[in-house]
Amino acid sequence: MSTIPITKNGAEKLKEELHRLKHVERPAVVVAIAEARAQGDLSENAEYDAAKDKQGFIEGRIQEIEGKLSAAQIIDPSSLDAGGRVVFGATVEMEIEATGDVVTYQIVGDDEADLKEGKISIGSPISRALIGKEAGDVVTVQAPGGARNYEIIEVRYV
Structure with missing residues (x-):
């Protein structure tokens, strides 16, 4: 299996989610299943079915996160x-260049990408165009609305 790049903050968020799933969500769904079972006939018990579905989702997400963390190459941008x-x-x-607007993006792993937080995936067209460039360089990115030019003002490792 190949490694998956992830920032130190992204890895911490995944670890927090994993801890919450294992120590809060999983026990809560076990209690919900037990309560639904106590209601009797399981064949027409919607609460039981919903709790079992939630349990399946939680277990699947736990496996997914554990797999990602085991294959993660954790990178600390500040170092x-x-x-x-x-x-x-x-x-x-x-x-x-077209509008003069200034934007700031951090290049992160696929799981951490969130445009609202200014985090873009390493696989995005903008990231691919930026990799290896320096301040002062102009990059052209093919966007759905046509080509866009960006001038790099500053590169920080924070």
Whole structure:
């Protein structure tokens, strides 16, 4: 199995979710199943069916997170020294040439990507265009609305 890059913060969030699933969600669903069982006939017991479905989801998510963490290559962006180049984990401040708007993105793993938080996946078109570039470089990204040019203002490792 190949390694999956993930930032230190992303790994911590996955570990927190795993802990919550194992120590809060899993015991709660076991109690819900026991309570539903106590109601009698299981063949027409919607609460029992819902609790069993939730249990299946929780167990599947636990396995998924454990698999990701076992294959994770955890990268701490603050310990990177890429000489000002854009690499995985870097935070990049850019200007959209067409509008003059300034945007800031951190390049993260697929599981951590959240555009609202300014985190973009390493596999996204913008990330692929940025990798290896430096401040002052202009990159062209093919977006659904056409090509967009971005000028890299600053690259930080935080």
